[in-house]
Amino acid sequence: MPQQDIVFHGLLKQIPWGTFDRLVDRHNGDWDGRVTKSRPHLIAMLYAQFCGARGLREIEASLKSHAGKLYHLGGCTISKSALSTANASRPVEVFAGLLSALIAQLQNGYRRKIRDCVRLVDSTSVRLSSLSGDWATFSTGVCGAKAHIIYDPDADQPLYLMVTPSNVNDITAAKAMPIEAGATYVFDLGYYDYGWWATLDQAGCRIVTRLKSNTPFEVVDDRPVAFGSSILSDRTEYLPKRLAASRHSPMTSLVRKVRVMIETGKVLRIFTNDLTASAEDIAELYKRRWAIELFFRWIKQTLKITHFLGTSENAVRIQMTVALIAFVLLRLAHDANKIVKSPLAFARLIHANLMHRRPIAGLLQKPSPPGPTPRQATFDFEPSATRAAQRRRTARACLTLENAA
Secondary structure, eight states: OOOOOOHHHHHHTTSOHHHHHHHHHHTTTTOOTTSOOHHHHHHHHHHHHHHTOOSHHHHHHHHHHTHHHHGGGTOOOOOHHHHHHHHHHSOTHHHHHHHHHHHHHHHGGGOOOGGGOEEEEEEEEEEEOGGGHHHHEEETTEEEEEEEEEEETTTTEEEEEEEEETTSOHHHHHTTSOOOTTOEEEOOGGGOOHHHHHHHHHTTOEEEEEOOTTOOOEEEEEEOOOTTSSEEEEEEEEOOSEEETTEEOSOOSOEEEEEEEOTTSOEEEEEESOSSSOHHHHHHHHHTTHHHHHHHHHHHHHSSSSSOSOOSHHHHHHHHHHHHHHHHHHHHHHHHOOSOSOHHHHHHHHHHHTTSSOOGGGTTSOOOOOOOOOOOOOOOOOHHHHHHHHHHHHHHHHHHHHHHO
């Protein structure tokens, strides 16, 4: 009878292990034979994400309790000291490369024309302990890290991750991000930089962001707006030509400012370099920025990026990268097994059945009752059989007497 794989194995099947092995070789991930190998390290960190482990001792104890099931996954039991050493010393590029490969694998199902692609740019902060103060000090007594994300709201997936200390400005990280020519970039006030805007504009990208209230403009045209709508004004303007006495503005092309009143009564000043789309479409694009906030809340509530297993910069980067790897694996498994509609409900099912021997597609099905136990063959010692044997013995005795006579 074939043995059923555990649910954890069904998730790990999505990983391109050949690509992972090449990344290990490229970045010399297994440079020391005394350090836990890269594959068991990744499996242990993914196990911690899926089961919600909050510490190295909990991971160590859990892996020991499932030691018999780890062999078929390519994993093994790992002590807390060995896992701590691996987190502190293994190159994070091994896991970052795997994340990029998985994102490309998930993105294959969402091919669209580049002009229809929307890219949301934002960051989220996580609090770290004072033991990370040598690299992540934000202010007196406060330490933290930032995850800078490019997010695709149509595919509901991250496309890029950069982890920095909290004192790194958002726009500094954004300038190092890759740019997709022709895509639409939506971001908030944290990315207020005319030079970066000009770079996006020169790449043919559409920009949708907010403006500061004190930004002066040279009005060119005041477009008509519908009476009673949430659009208060729609104007084409020029940004100020000079940023300082000796510095010119790099954003010299004609731009557009749309003033919108939201449900709370607050007025937003939305900036864009798109001069043809309707004001309603521009306002709707900026409203889509809320999707990345929901993504941040989902991963903080479902995955482990608020309680860290290490204090070094390398350990924090590895844990946040593995958390996004876990997110993509859940998405791939959810797309392949439509057993529930909600991704959160699917993640809870995985958490509850992670080490059970069940197929992912059958997690909501009742287990089939065991079949009847086959009856063991027995000898027939019934009375009838005994009488038959007696008759045969009597017949043989009579035949012997007749021959003797």
